[in-house]
Amino acid sequence: MTQPTINLNADLGESFGAWRMGDDTALLQVIGSxxxxxxFHAGDPVVMRETVxxxxxxxxxxxxxxxxPDLQGFGRRAMQLSAKELEATILYQVGALQAMAAAEGGSVTHVKPHGALNNIACADAEVAATVARAVRALDQELILLAPALSALEAAGEAAGLRVGREVFADRSYQADGQL
Known part of the structure; x- marks a missing residue:
């Protein structure tokens, strides 16, 4: 039996234009991913490439x-997108980061939905399946980060993806394991 591993992970590259958010340089000294x-919620092409x-x-x-696509709301507002729109939105964003990574000699290893998209995918099996389908369409070797015991975790597994189960050190949980 393999021993579980813990990977410290943080959200980075959230500055854009003249607006600066966080201390990415300091965080990169202590995280693994x-x-x-x-x-779409933060970041811009220059910031993405520099963060990569x-x-x-x-x-x-x-x-x-x-x-x-909620720059004004920092991706924290729920939006009603069709499955077709949502899948294309995810493909577009992840594809952009894949291009930046390739230009710098790297590659994207995982996908972690942000904010309201993540929260909805954790509870809504259809949204979760759309997220997993988009990730698999890009590269079936990508790891999907999903909160343990969520619909997103189940959808990732059903799609044949490797799922990295995550927990948040700075968030409260309900008795059923949901945020």
């Missing part, structure tokens, strides 16, 4: 952090 904003460059220089694995 980064969820990099893909421009810094992560690779620090030996940190690259993850895409796709969100609903």
């Amino acid at each position: 980064a969820n990099i904003a893909c421009g 460059r810094l992560a690779l220089a620090n030996g940190v694995s690259l993850g895409a952090h796709p969100a609903f």
Whole structure:
């Protein structure tokens, strides 16, 4: 039996334009993987590429952090997208980060939905299946990060993806394991 591993992970690349968010350089010294904003809730192409460059220089694995198209709400507002729209939105964002990673000699290893998209996918099996389908369409070797005991975890497994079960050190949980 393999021993479970713990990988410290953080959301990075959330600055855009003249707006600066967080201390990515400091976090990259202590984490093993980064969820990099893909421009729909935060981040922009220049920030994405620089975050990829810094992560690779620090030996940190690259993850895409796709969100609903909600820059003004930081991806925290629930949106009603058709499955077709949602799948295309995820493909677009993760594909952008894959291009930035390739340009810097790296590759994306995982996908971690952001904010409201993640929260909804954890509870709604149809949204979770759409997220998993998009990730699998991009690369079936990508790891899908999903909260343990969530619909997203189940959908990732059903899609044949490797699922990294996550817990949040800074969040409260309900008795059923949901945030």
